[in-house]
Amino acid sequence: xxxxxxxxxxxxxxxxxxxxxxxxxxxxxxxxxxxxxxxxxxxxxxxxxxxxxxxxxxxxxxxxxxxxxxxxxxxxxxxxxxxxxxxxxxxxxxxxxxxxxxxxxxxxxxxxxxxxxxxxxxxxxxxxxxxxxxxxxxxxxxxxxxxxxxxxxxxxxxxxxxxxxxxxxxxxxxxxxxxxxxxxxxxxxxxxxxxxxxxxxxxxxxxxxxxxxxxxxxxxxxxxxxxxxxxxxxxxxxxxxxxxxxxxxxxxxxxxxxxxxxxxxxxxxxxxxxxxxxxxxxxxxxxxxxxxxxxxxxxxxxxxxxxxxxxxxxxxxxxxxxxxxxxxxxxxxxxxxxxxxxxxxxxxxxxxxxxxxxxxxxxxxxxxxxxxxxxxxxxxxxxxxxxxxxxxxxxxxxxxxxxxxxxxxxxxxxxxxxxxxxxxxxxxxxxxxxxxxxxxxxxxxxxxxxxxxxxxxxxxxxxxxxxxxxxxxxxxxxxxxxxxxxxxxxxxxxxxxxxxxxxxxxxxx
Amino acid sequence: xxxxxxxxxxxxxxxxxxxxxxxxxxxxxxxxxxxxxxxxxxxxxxxxxxxxxxxxxxxxxxxxxxxxxxxxxxxxxxxxxxxxxxxxxxxxxxxxxxxxxxxxxxxxxxxxxxxxxxxxxxxxxxxxxxxxxxxxxxxxxxxxxxxxxxx
Numbered sequence: 001x002x003x004x005x006x007x008x009x010x011x012x013x014x015x016x017x018x019x020x021x022x023x024x025x026x027x028x029x030x031x032x033x034x035x036x037x038x039x040x041x042x043x044x045x046x047x048x049x050x051x052x053x054x055x056x057x058x059x060x061x062x063x064x065x066x067x068x069x070x071x072x073x074x075x076x077x078x079x080x081x082x083x084x085x086x087x088x089x090x091x092x093x094x095x096x097x098x099x100x101x102x103x104x105x106x107x108x109x110x111x112x113x114x115x116x117x118x119x120x121x122x123x124x125x126x127x128x129x130x131x132x133x134x135x136x137x138x139x140x141x142x143x144x145x146x147x148x149x150x151x152x153x154x155x156x157x158x159x160x161x162x163x164x165x166x167x168x169x170x171x172x173x174x175x176x177x178x179x180x181x182x183x184x185x186x187x188x189x190x191x192x193x194x195x196x197x198x199x200x201x202x203x204x205x206x207x208x209x210x211x212x213x214x215x216x217x218x219x220x221x222x223x224x225x226x227x228x229x230x231x232x233x234x235x236x237x238x239x240x241x242x243x244x245x246x247x248x249x250x251x252x253x254x255x256x257x258x259x260x261x262x263x264x265x266x267x268x269x270x271x272x273x274x275x276x277x278x279x280x281x282x283x284x285x286x287x288x289x290x291x292x293x294x295x296x297x298x299x300x301x302x303x304x305x306x307x308x309x310x311x312x313x314x315x316x317x318x319x320x321x322x323x324x325x326x327x328x329x330x331x332x333x334x335x336x337x338x339x340x341x342x343x344x345x346x347x348x349x350x351x352x353x354x355x356x357x358x359x360x361x362x363x364x365x366x367x368x369x370x371x372x373x374x375x376x377x378x379x380x381x382x383x384x385x386x387x388x389x390x391x392x393x394x395x396x397x398x399x400x401x402x403x404x405x406x407x408x409x410x411x412x413x414x415x416x417x418x419x420x421x422x423x424x425x426x427x428x429x430x431x432x433x434x435x436x437x438x439x440x441x442x443x444x445x446x447x448x449x450x451x452x453x454x455x456x457x458x459x460x461x462x463x464x465x466x467x468x469x470x471x472x473x474x475x476x477x478x479x480x481x482x483x484x485x486x487x488x489x490x491x492x493x494x495x496x497x498x499x500x501x502x503x504x505x506x507x508x509x
Numbered sequence: 510x511x512x513x514x515x516x517x518x519x520x521x522x523x524x525x526x527x528x529x530x531x532x533x534x535x536x537x538x539x540x541x542x543x544x545x546x547x548x549x550x551x552x553x554x555x556x557x558x559x560x561x562x563x564x565x566x567x568x569x570x571x572x573x574x575x576x577x578x579x580x581x582x583x584x585x586x587x588x589x590x591x592x593x594x595x596x597x598x599x600x601x602x603x604x605x606x607x608x609x610x611x612x613x614x615x616x617x618x619x620x621x622x623x624x625x626x627x628x629x630x631x632x633x634x635x636x637x638x639x640x641x642x643x644x645x646x647x648x649x650x651x652x653x654x655x656x657x658x659x660x
Contacts, residue, residue: 160517160569162560166524169553173531176546183542188534211589218585219577221619389616390631393609394638396589400596400605401642405652413593421586428573429520447545454544 002124005355009363014057017050018360021058022367025065026375029081030073031398036066036082037202040330052338053353057360059334063327064116064310064364067270068372071108071303075101077391079213083205083441084270084306086434087278087298094294106241107296108303109372111252114245115307116365118256119263123311123358126260139456140467143449144476146442150435151483161487164435167426171439172446174199174419181444182451194411203403203412204419204440208433210399211420214392221388238373244296245304251281251297252304259305263312269327270306270313271441275434277305283486311361318346318354516571517564524557581619588612600657605639 009015028039039062050058070082075092088108095104137145150168177188178198189195245252255277262273281301282291291298317328340346346354386394403416423433450467457466467473531550535543563569592608599607613631617623646652 162556162563163520166520166553166556166560169549169556170524170527172549173527173546173553176549180542183539185538185542187536187538187542187546188531190534214589215582215586216576218616219579219582221577221581221616387617387620389613389620390634392585392616393612393635396592396612397605397609397639397642400593401646401652401654404601404654405646405650408653410593410597410655413596417589417593424582426523429516429523430569430571431520431523443549450545450548451541455541 001351002355002359005352006359008053008352008356009057009359014054014360015363017054017058018061018363018367019371021061022065022364022371023375025062025067026069026072026368026371028062029066029069031081031402036063036070036084036327037330039063039066040327052340053356055334055338056331056353056357059331060310060357060361061364061367063331064307064361065368065371066327067306067310068108068112068116068303068368070306071112072105075104075108077213077217077395079210079395082270083209083437084274084309085302086209086271086437087274087302088306090278090292091295091298091302094292095296095299098294100294103241104294104299106238106373107245107299109369110238110242110245111300111303112307112372113365113368114252115256115259115304116310116368117362118304119260119308119311120358120362120365122256122260122308123314123361124355126315136472138470139449139452140470140473141449141476143446143453143467144473144480146446146449148476148480148483150439150442150446151480160430161484163429163431167431167433167435168439170431171204171436171441172443173439174204174436175201175440175443176447181448182455197407199415199419199440200406200412201440202406203416205437206399206403207416207418207420208423208437210395211417212424212427212433214395214399215421215424217388218392238369245300248297248300251284251301254280254284255301255305256308259308260312262305263309264315270309272438273309274302274306275438277301288490307365311358314358314361513570513572515564515568516573517560517569519564519573521557521560521562521564524553524560528554528557578619581616584615585612588615596657597655598657600659601654602639602643603657603659605643606636609635609639 025036025039029036040059067082067084070080070085071088071092073079073081074085074089075096078089078093080086080089092104092108095101150165150172173188175198177195179186179196186196258277258280259270259273262276263269278298278301281297282288285291285295285297287295313328314331317332335341340350340353399416400413403413404410406412423436426436427433453466454463457463460466468477528550531546531553535547535550588608588611592604595604595608598604610628610632613635614623614628617627621627643654647654
C-alpha cells in the first residue's frame with residue numbers, strides 16, 4: 001500500500017507542487033508577523049481548483065516550509081517568523097551576532113528536515129496507539145496540559161519565574177476578552193463594542209513579538225543591525241552541518257519525541273514543542289549556563305521539534321477531526337471541502353489519498369534542504385543589505401497588512417499596535433512577551449478544561465477537586481510542580497556543589 | 510532614563526494595577542462565563558503581590574529604557590499610530606507611502622545626512638515596495654484593503 005502510494009507521488013506535477021509549496025511557505029514563514037496559519041489560510045483558495053491529493057500536498061508543503069521558514073527571521077533579526085520558532089531566536093540570533101548566521105541557518109535546515117521526516121515516521125508507525133492516548137485526555141487533563149505549558153515558559157523566562165508567571169496570567173486574561181467559550185457572554189469589553197470579538201491570538205502574537213523588536217531597532221539606530229557580525233566566509237558545508245546535527249543523537253531523538261508527544265495533544269503544536277524541547281535540551285546539557293549565547297544544541301532541539309509537529313499534529317486531525325494545531329484547522333477545512341471525513345474511512349476507503357498526503361510531507365521535509373539553503377542565502381542577503389531605516393517600515397508594512405488581512409479588520413491593527421507597545425514597556429521590567437503569548441494561546445484550552453471539569457464535578461463538595469482525580473492528571477501535576485521548582489532546585493544544587501567543592505579545596509590546602 | 514530601579518516592585522505594581530483594572534471590569538454575568546477569569550484575576554493578584562514582597566526581600570535591580578535613543582522609539586511609535594489612524598482616512602496605499610517615507614527619513618537621520626536628493630531616491634523604492642504588496646494583496650489574494658479619499 002505504502003509503496004503504491006509512494007510511486008503515485010513521483011508524478012512530476014506533485015513534486016513541482018511540493019517545491020512550490022515549500023518555497024511559498026518558506027517565504028511567508030520567514031517574514032516576521034506572517035504565520036503558518038496565515039500562509040495556509042491565504043493560499044487556501046488556490047487549492048480549490050486542484051484535485052484533492054494535489055491540494056492537500058500543496059498545503060502540507062506550505063505548512064512544512066512555513067514552520068521552517070520561521071527560523072530565518074528568528075536567526076537573522078531576532079524576531080520569530082512563526083510562534084514555532086520562539087526558542088530558535090534564543091540561540092540562532094546570538095550565533096548570527098557571532099558571525100555564524102549561515103551556520104545557524106544550515107543547522108536549522110538540517111534539523112528541520114530531520115524533524116519533518118521524524119514526524120512523518122511517527123505518524124505512519126505510531127498513529128493508532130497515539131490516537132488512543134489522546135483519546136484519554138479529558139477536560140481536566142487539557143487544563144493541566146495548559147498549566148504545564150505556562151510553567152515551562154515561566155521557568156524559561158530569564159531572571160524571574162514569578163515575572164514569567166505574571167506574564168502568563170496576563171496573557172490568559174487578554175485571551176478571555178470577548179465571548180466566553182462556555183456561557184457565551186461577553187467579558188472585559190471595557191464598554192468598547194469592538195472588543196466583543198475578543199483579541200485574536202495571531203493579532204496579539206504579531207503585536208507582542210514584532211512591534212517591540214521594531215522599537216528596539218529604531219531606538220538603537222546605528223547599532224541596530226550592524227551589531228550582527230556576518231562573516232560570509234564562515235560558511236559551513238551541508239555535510240559539516242549534517243555531521244554536527246547527527247553528532248548530538250540524544251538531543252535530536254529527545255526533541256523529536258517531545259515534538260511528537262506535544263503534537264498529538266490537540267491545540268498544542270510547534271509553538272509549545274519548540275519551547276519545551278529547548279528547555280529540556282538546556283536541562284540535559286553539560287553547560288546549561290551557556291544557553292542563550294549561541295549554543296548549537298538549543299537550535300537543533302527547537303528546529304527538529306517544531307517540524308515534528310507538522311506531521312505529528314495530524315494524528316488527532318486525521319483520526320478524530322480535532323486540529324492538533326491552528327494550521328491544522330485550515331487543512332481540516334480543505335478535507336471537508338473535498339468530502340473527506342476524518343476517521344477510519346480515511347485509512348481504508350481513501351487510503352491512497354491519506355497515505356499520499358502523509359508521505360508528501362516527507363517529500364516536503366526533504367525539499368526544504370535545497371529550497372532552504374538556496375532561498376536562505378537570498379533572504380539573508382535581502383535582510384542584511386537593507387538599511388535599518390528601510391527595514392523598520394518594511395516590516396511594519398508587512399505586519400500591518402498581515403494583521404489586517406486576517407479578518408479584514410482595522411481594529412485588529414490598532415489592537416496589534418497597542419499590545420506591541422505595551423509589550424515593549426513590559427519588556428523593560430523583565431516581563432518577556434513569550435509568556436504573555438503562551439498564556440493567550442493556552443488560556444482558551446485551560447478555560448474549556450477548567451469549566452467543563454468543574455461542571456462535571458458538581459457531585460463534589462468542592463467541584464474543582466474533580467481536577468485532581470485522574471491518574472493522568474497526577475502525572476501532569478507532578479510535571480508542573482517539578483517544572484516550576486526546577487529553577488530553584490537547580491540553583492540549590494549548584495550552591496551545594498560549590499560549597500562541597502570549596503570544602504574540598506579548603507581541606508586540600 | 511538610565512537610573513537603576515527595583516524591577517520587582519515596578520513589575521508588581523504594574524501587575525496589581527492590571528489586576529485592579531480587570532477586577533473592576535468583571536460584570537454581573539453568569540457563573541459559567543466568569544468563573545475562569547475570576548480565578549485568573551486572583552492568581553494574577555497573588556503573583557503581583559508576591560513580586561512586590563520579593564522586591565523588598567530580595568530585590569532585582571535593573572535599568573529601564575536604556576537601549577539607544579528613547580526619543581527615536583517614541584517618535585517611531587507615534588508615526589506607527591498615526592499611520593494606522595490615517596489608513597481609513599486617506600487609504601492604505603497613500604498612507605503607506607506617506608508614513609513609510611516619513612519613517613525612513615526620520616530614522617535615516619541617525620546614520621546619514623538626509624537631503625532632498627536622497628528623498629527623491631527613496632521615494633520610488635518605497636512606492637514600488639508598497640505597490641508590490643498592494644497588488645499581491647488586492648489582485649492575487651483578494652484582500653479588500655481600505656480606500657480613502659484617493660483610492
